[in-house]
Amino acid sequence: MTVRNLEALFQPRSVVLIGEGGDLDRRILRNLLSEPFQGPVMPLMQGVSSLAAVPVYSSLEQLPAIPDLAVITQPVGHAPDWIRRLGELGTRGVMVARSVSPDCSYERSKELEQALLEAARPYMIRVVGPGSSCLSVPHLGLHASTMPVTLEPGRAALVTKSSAMAGAALQWCAEHGAGLSHVIHIGGAVDVDLGDSFDYLATDHRARAVIVYLERVRRTRKFMSALRRLARMKPVIVLKPVEVGADEIDDFVYDAAFRRAGVVRVDDLEELFSAVEILETSRPPGRDGTLGIIGNSRSLGLLAGNALRRYDNSPQRISAESSDKLAGLARDPEASDNPLDLGGDAGASEYDKALDILGGDRQVSGILAIKSPGASDDGQEVAEVIVKHAKRLRKPLLAAWGNSAGESGKAFLEDKVPAFEYPEEAVRAFSRLLQYRRSQTLLMQTPPSVPEDFTPDYEQARLILSAALTAGRDQLNEYQTQRLLSAYGIPSVETRRASDPEQAAEVAEEFDQPVVLKLMSPEVELKSQVGGVVLDLEGGAAVYAQAQAMLERLHKVSGDNAAFDGFAVQPMSRRDGAFELTVGVRPGGQFGPVIYFGHGGTETEAIADWACGMPPLNMHLAREIMQRTRIYSMLKGSGLRGGDLDAIALTMIKLAQMVIDFGSVKSLDINPLWSTRQGVLAIDAGVEVRPHPGEAADYLPIRPYPQHLTEQIELRDGRQCQLRAVLPEDGPQLNAMVERTPPEQVRMRFFQALKTLPQEMSARLTQIDYDREMALVVTEPGVAGRAKMLGIVRISADPDLEGAEYDIMLDPGVAGLGLGKMLMRRIIKYARERGVGEIYGEVLRENEAMLRINQALGFVVEVSEDDPSLMHVRLPLS
Known part of the structure; x- marks a missing residue:
């Protein structure tokens, strides 16, 4: 869902406890009453007259106030009916304390969770749980918790999916005299999940830092989008244990995700809190x-x-x-x-x-x-x-x-x-x-969706991949692999295809040097099974004899009708002191494909020196991955021997672009990639493919920088300008535009008097997540961050894209040139293409110029229900 109505959970003015009068209810009620919560706490239970010396109500109709938050301790199967009744009453937050019974089948558990969602959706009720054991906001005196709580208000919030972790944190705080601003145990997270919690805490000034304990992530793009937004605004510390029996790559991928999100990962509970302290107090x-x-x-x-x-x-x-x-x-x-x-x-x-x-x-x-x-x-x-x-x-x-x-x-x-x-x-x-x-x-890195000065042969790559998939293959052969690498400008050993032994011999003669001969057949998983690779063959006769022998072994192992793609013939390459590296693409589970780099060669698994990162990449991000390996210090070199670090990084960037373009690339392994100071050369590679519907970039946790939105425009006065998506480097120029703008116009844009933008606000407007926000800027020609900014329009969408709030600001020097209306049209077009349901905004009643643009573009203009000095404007898009 969205961040809508989360204040009912985290800032309620009244609470109802709906239970059965048992020990669980007593514990929660005791916690709710233990601190000076300012609003009413109303137990509601049938057949119980009082609980912990507090009068108990028997029906919703008897309650003296409409509860913002309801805590339900009855079995989960009863909760949907209560949620519907609470929704009719006006409640907008529900905590379901009980978990689904472990005796329920998987199918029944999912039915119960779906019933909770369907009951809540018509009323936009936000549900924490099922199985949420703690929702604590100490500065409000709110402790809806099944476990004892003695917690002072603090400056760090805790978000966890583990009840035991919430309990351990509460105990640690009690023993060390520490406090927390929030404790949020999301339980089963059927509705409010980690992403929703991050979105809420990002704008809550009481949470100066956020502590996260997690074991697994669902809704990966939402998680990464919300985590990155949160980390831009305050320190985030993550504790994620390595699961017993988990694949090693799984933890590497999580580590890469946390690095890219800008958060700090720690190893234990003690360090979790010390990390919070030092990040809060130190420069x-x-x-x-x-x-x-x-x-x-x-x-x-x-x-x-x-x-x-x-x-x-x-x-x-x-x-x-x-x-x-x-x-x-x-x-x-x-x-x-x-x-x-x-x-x-x-x-x-x-x-x-x-x-x-x-x-x-x-x-x-x-x-x-x-x-x-x-x-x-x-x-x-x-x-x-x-x-x-x-x-x-x-x-x-x-x-x-x-x-x-x-x-x-x-x-x-x-x-x-x-x-x-x-x-x-x-x-x-x-x-x-x-x-x-x-x-x-x-x-803060925002790699372009396509690196500058790099134009892959997209059509050649598409034909290669679609041909393999149409033929029902899950791997490319050597010839297809070399052509795919070539389409993305990755230097590789020249590979020619021969359909039979005779043609293989002819190709070998044309090379006029020793060659490598490889059998290409989907029937053979390991070429060693049929002696499918022979090195250092000289002359056509030797190649013919080996090719004929390979065919005979293939038919012996797989039958006379075995599928046969031909032979790959390559010139024999000499290493001559080159470093043996490995780079490629590996599946990263829920986080999508990751780009890896490491020590290559036949002993790569034993050496186990590699690191990975998430696409998209630029040179800085690719270098950072390389720097996390031991071989990097050798590649830098201090004498004659060294590697071409830029060429290696560029290879990784090209592979990242490939998986952005084609989700059908499941994995790609280049091993070895030879590197000298003169460049790189892919010696051997393998590619796994899979059917993949839709746009590949839509499945990536981090949406690439939208380079396709960049265009050259001309203003009415003849000035040539550039329109593009905002970059983090644009912060100083945005601030300069604000400083050039008359105070009254600044007030109309920000609803407050500002001489200059606070750094946090400037960062929030320019360091955006392109998945849920978009800001288009118009600048004079020049480098981002130096070129004068003439205008900016921005939308910030709900995670479910139901609505997006817009704002716009123009340089005073472009008044009357039609730039405002043009920017609005561009952002409306973008929002419609992204599937946003409605664009809306708040405009001061005296801002007649903006209101005229709204009316000309078809916005509905209404007086705001909350403030008559504001006009609420909205444009339905679907």
């Missing part, structure tokens, strides 16, 4: 770089350094200038400058000087200050120095202070300096900061 590192480590203990410093190498493999070097300055502070000037041992008697002065030096070093992206317990008695003075530097530094400063924190710990807590008991904990936390920064960089 993000501005770039990948060194963690400068200082302290009064050589041993603790070395342990921190070891932990750093374990969590982050990048070099940890400070600048030569800083190294020289720090030498005068070190206990042993000949020892390492990072970590730096200030000596056991180091006091506030030594820490102050060291922090000054490292704070000014541009190679240092964060600092860890360690103090050994009991080493000196001026811990409070040193802590004050740490706090002083933390306030002014534009990089994270962490403290590892042991068990003797005392007043120091209070100072750190009050001034929000992340402090840890052990150096290893601090290093792990810093690594999460780096991970968050890198993930946010990936989140």
